[in-house]
Amino acid sequence: MGNRCAVIGVGQTRYQTRRRDVSLAGLVREAALRALEDAGLTFADIDAVVIGKAPDLFEGVMMPEAYLADALGAAGKPVMRVHTAGSVGGSTALVGASLVQAGVHGRVLVVAFEKQSESNATWALTTHLPFNASLVVGAGGYFAPHIREYMRRSGAPDHVGTLVAVKDRLNALKNPYAHLRIPGINREMVESTPMLWEPIRYLETCPSSDGACAMVLAAEDKVTGTPAWIHGTAMRSEPITVAGRDVVSPRAGRDCAADVYRQAGVTDPRREIDVAEVYVPFSWYEPMWLENLGFAAEGEGWKLTEAGCTALDGDTPWNASGGVLSSNPIGASGLIRFAEAALQVRGMAGEHQVEGARLALGHAYGGGAQFFAMWIVGSSKP
Amino acid sequence: MSGLVREVAVVAFAQTVHTGHDTGLAEPELLLPVIDEVKRATGLKRFGFTCSGSCDYLAGAPFSFVSALDAVGAWPPISESHVEMDGAFALYEAWVRLQHGDIDTALVYGFGKSSMSDIREIMTLQLDPYYLAPLGLDQVSYAALQAAAAGAERAVLDEIVRRSRADGRANPYALDLPDPSGEEFEVEPLRPYDVAPVTDGAAAVVLAAGDRARELAGRPAWITGIAHRAEPHYLGMRDLSRSVSTADAGRAAGVGKGPVDVAELHTQFSHEEPILREALGLSADVTVNPSGGPLAANPVMAAGLIRVGEAARRILDGSAGRAVAHATSGPCLQQNLVAVLETSA
Numbered sequence: 089m090g091n092r093c094a095v096i097g098v099g100q101t102r103y104q105t106r107r108r109d110v111s112l113a114g115l116v117r118e119a120a121l122r123a124l125e126d127a128g129l130t131f132a133d134i135d136a137v138v139i140g141k142a143p144d145l146f147e148g149v150m151m152p153e154a155y156l157a158d159a160l161g162a163a164g165k166p167v168m169r170v171h172t173a174g175s176v177g178g179s180t181a182l183v184g185a186s187l188v189q190a191g192v193h194g195r196v197l198v199v200a201f202e203k204q205s206e207s208n209a210t211w212a213l214t215t216h217l218p219f220n221a222s223l224v225v226g227a228g229g230y231f232a233p234h235i236r237e238y239m240r241r242s243g244a245p246d247h248v249g250t251l252v253a254v255k256d257r258l259n260a261l262k263n264p265y266a267h268l269r270i271p272g273i274n275r276e277m278v279e280s281t282p283m284l285w286e287p288i289r290y291l292e293t294c295p296s297s298d299g300a301c302a303m304v305l306a307a308e309d310k311v312t313g314t315p316a317w318i319h320g321t322a323m324r325s326e327p328i329t330v331a332g333r334d335v336v337s338p339r340a341g342r343d344c345a346a347d348v349y350r351q352a353g354v355t356d357p358r359r360e361i362d363v364a365e366v367y368v369p370f371s372w373y374e375p376m377w378l379e380n381l382g383f384a385a386e387g388e389g390w391k392l393t394e395a396g397c398t399a400l401d402g403d404t405p406w407n408a409s410g411g412v413l414s415s416n417p418i419g420a421s422g423l424i425r426f427a428e429a430a431l432q433v434r435g436m437a438g439e440h441q442v443e444g445a446r447l448a449l450g451h452a453y454g455g456g457a458q459f460f461a462m463w464i465v466g467s468s469k470p
Numbered sequence: 471m472s473g474l475v476r477e478v479a480v481v482a483f484a485q486t487v488h489t490g491h492d493t494g495l496a497e498p499e500l501l502l503p504v505i506d507e508v509k510r511a512t513g514l515k516r517f518g519f520t521c522s523g524s525c526d527y528l529a530g531a532p533f534s535f536v537s538a539l540d541a542v543g544a545w546p547p548i549s550e551s552h553v554e555m556d557g558a559f560a561l562y563e564a565w566v567r568l569q570h571g572d573i574d575t576a577l578v579y580g581f582g583k584s585s586m587s588d589i590r591e592i593m594t595l596q597l598d599p600y601y602l603a604p605l606g607l608d609q610v611s612y613a614a615l616q617a618a619a620a621g622a623e624r625a626v627l628d629e630i631v632r633r634s635r636a637d638g639r640a641n642p643y644a645l646d647l648p649d650p651s652g653e654e655f656e657v658e659p660l661r662p663y664d665v666a667p668v669t670d671g672a673a674a675v676v677l678a679a680g681d682r683a684r685e686l687a688g689r690p691a692w693i694t695g696i697a698h699r700a701e702p703h704y705l706g707m708r709d710l711s712r713s714v715s716t717a718d719a720g721r722a723a724g725v726g727k728g729p730v731d732v733a734e735l736h737t738q739f740s741h742e743e744p745i746l747r748e749a750l751g752l753s754a755d756v757t758v759n760p761s762g763g764p765l766a767a768n769p770v771m772a773a774g775l776i777r778v779g780e781a782a783r784r785i786l787d788g789s790a791g792r793a794v795a796h797a798t799s800g801p802c803l804q805q806n807l808v809a810v811l812e813t814s815a
Contacts, residue, residue: 090570111600143532144554149603150527150595151554154800157700158707164718167700167805168563171526171534171554179551183563190569191475215531325520325540325550340547347549455536459550 090189095465097127097304097432103267103415106205107298112147113159116201119300123197127304128312131161132306139198140180141419142454145212147203160199164390172325174227174367174454176200177301177422178461181450182321184305185463189321191364194310196389201300204419209418212452228293228370230456232285234335239287241336241374244390246287249371253292253413255399256368259340260410262400262439267297273384277395292371292413299417303423308469316430316465319447320351328456335457337417341380344460348380352386352447352464358383358392361464362445363405363432365425367452369412374398378406381451408432408440422452426463433467476731477815478568479683479690480786482511482678483779488671488767490645492585497524497534500672501541501581508577508674512686516545518573521564523557523580524769524771527592538581549573556580557673557775558797558807564677565696568809572679582771588667591771597801598703609801610665612705614657615675616802617664617741619710624659627740631663634740634759638766645669645767659808664740671769673776691785691793692815695723698797698807705802714748716796716806723794723808725750731790732757734777736798738764746796750808760784774798781811 099122101107107115116139124130137160139153149155153156155171156162160420172179177200185197210226238244257273260266270277281290306312326333333339345357354360366381368374378389383404392398396407407413411419428450431437437445447466453459484507486500509515520542524534535552544550551558557580564576593609617627631650638644650663676686683690699715699722701708708714720726733756737743743758752758759765761780764773774797784790792812799805 090572091623113598143526145526145532147597147599149599150592151799152596152599153554154596154700154804155598155602155703157804158703162700163702164699164715166698167556168559170551171535172552173536183551186563186570190566191565193568213532219474248522265638323549324547324549325539325544326547327544328536330545333545338547357802455533458536458539 091191092308092469093185093188093226093318094311095303095305096306096311096313096315097123098427098431099123099126099302100265102265103297103299103417107203112152112203113156115203116156116199116300117159119302120197121201123302123304129304134161134195134197136166136168136196137186138168138180138184138196138198140423141202142174142176143212146209147206154277159379160197172454172459174418175422175452175459175461176454177420177424178426178452179323181463182323182461185318185321186460187302188305188307194307196305197302198305199300199302200420200423202419203298204296204417205298209416211214214312228285228288231370232288235287235370238336238372238376242387244391248375248390248393249287249292250275250278252371256407256411256413259400259408260414263409266410288370294369294416295414297415297417299415299420300469301420301427303427307414315433316433317318318463319466319470320348320464321463322347325433326458326462328458336376336455337380340458341453341460344462345381348462348464357381357402360447361449362447363408363442364433364449365409365451366406366430367412367422367425368407369416371413374406391431405442408437408442422461425452426450430465433465472706476569476571476679477692478565478677478679479692480782480811481678481683481690482508483506483675483689485643485673485776485779486671487643488645488669488769490667490669491584492670494638497581498537498541501538501579504672505541505579506678512676514575514676517575517577518781519564519567519576520548520719521560521578523553523555523560523775524582525554527595528582528584528587528770530587555799556771556773556797559779559780561675562696562698562807565693567726568677568679576677577674578677578775579672579674580772580775582769583670583813584668584770585670597758597761609659610657612801613739614660615705616710616738617659620741622741622744626744627668630740630743631765634762634765637760641762641766643767644762647766659789660739666738666764666768669767669769671767671772675775675779687784687786689788689813690780691811694810694812696809697722698805700805703804710802712747713749713803713806714745716803716808719806719808720750723810725794725808725810730756730794731792732760732781732784733794734759734761734763734781735796736764736777738768738776740765742803750794760793778809785811
């Protein structure tokens, strides 16, 4: 894993449907300046910048890192641009951390964003490569059959997805940056919304958001303020189609979790991880990932959700921030998970703080549930 | 860079026989043979880390790297990442990852089919979408601004293109392009032949650390320095006649610490060669782009990685002792990566 690395600054924009008041550059700069302020630093203290976002078709700017370099104070510095589909925010944090862990840089700024109001994400995700068949219409159409298969295998009752949708939006009410803050959110409200892709209802999906998130990562001798120490980092990828691939509980997710747990010395994630920020863009992915990440045995994940274990006051809180279901600037969504995990162990999560959180998991996935990025951060040094 | 740097070398390199037209192959089909070739050359089937570079806009669809995984054989799942940049920057990410010390090998690849689209128009979409892109400044137009700023002499540019195309004809992987001729301008002062050709292709490199590199190659091409730097995006904020970021990256990579036998430069336009030569402090006797360079084959998103591969190949085959590789990204050489490859670590 290399040298020690810590998160010393976190900055987020308010996530919302449209940020008409800022350009792309203004959006990323807002998050970056907040992260620098949190760390008590300026752009001059940064050695390198890593930018992440999902497909460039979302904003219609090809490789926008070239244009964004100026707004991020990156002139004269190395700039990297990461793109690993929906997991990109997580991967961006890992590429930034890698630069510190390798001893190449002392302080790295990582920024991820999406300004989805510039396009229609469903259609931007639907065009296909020349010479390849189009398999899907948007993400919901792709993932709904996987969810139905999970329900068939596990025998989970139909309402479990609704419970996640309500729980995450209740948490969002405690997060000033969250996009969907729905007063009075409850099961009836979720169940009254239209069915989009059986069994996913409108309020069981993530929103389309504009927003950016940034973090300052530092080597041990460059730490300022309150650090969240990185205890483990891992990425895994698998092909979208391969004989024997289990799309419901992908092996890449299990392997990635095993790798990051090994580094952090975690053997029982449900007991040892105080809070998890997990990429749940459709409600049912909470029970599915509870199993994939080893928080529950196979077929048992939905029981934790149903029993309230993953609520803010449960024994294993998931997505205290409101998660992807409440805010989803796609390219940033993974980085937000990683950043919220860091905020929790720094004790800086505000109203949605999990009391005494010392170890937290940040998780992101992308593509056809085939790209995974994870980290574990802690309040004490590894 | 600070602290100890782990010895990392290029131990294998493969590229497609590049074409100036679409041959009907999908990206994974382009990639599969070159990935197979570096696997055969090293005897490795799995790598500690895999990283690739590509650009969605070439195919006009999201996630070009997703289907590329099919060519890698990512099963069981692999530790893998992707940059929306040239493969040379993926190589940099892999080099950084190898510095952690827990893995010893990495696979890097880049691919692109510029035949499928109008690259000149697509590159306009890389500009600031509010203030620059609406001006309609296309890739050749802004390159011409730089050529004019640099004031390169026509005879010098003609000779660069003549030499590059002749070298390209001798390179089985590059295009067969005739000696430059014609008096008309593409965008003054650039002539059509000053512009790198439309090319489809892919390339793959294997990196290995320390003793693993010595096991895998007789003469590993040790990366003794690698660095990259960006400049401001706005052309008006730069002195376009120079490449400050190349000079900075070159210094950080240690180009000037010894004599350079050969340099492979990511010159997508002929006038970039004198700018880069000066930035890197390469004397007149340094052989530049003996492969023909991008002016003889320019598979976008692989062309920078191919520069590293071509430089490494000359160390691997013993024909050079110290080589420099350069890759670029962004309008008018906005961002530049420089690597130094040597016979000893």
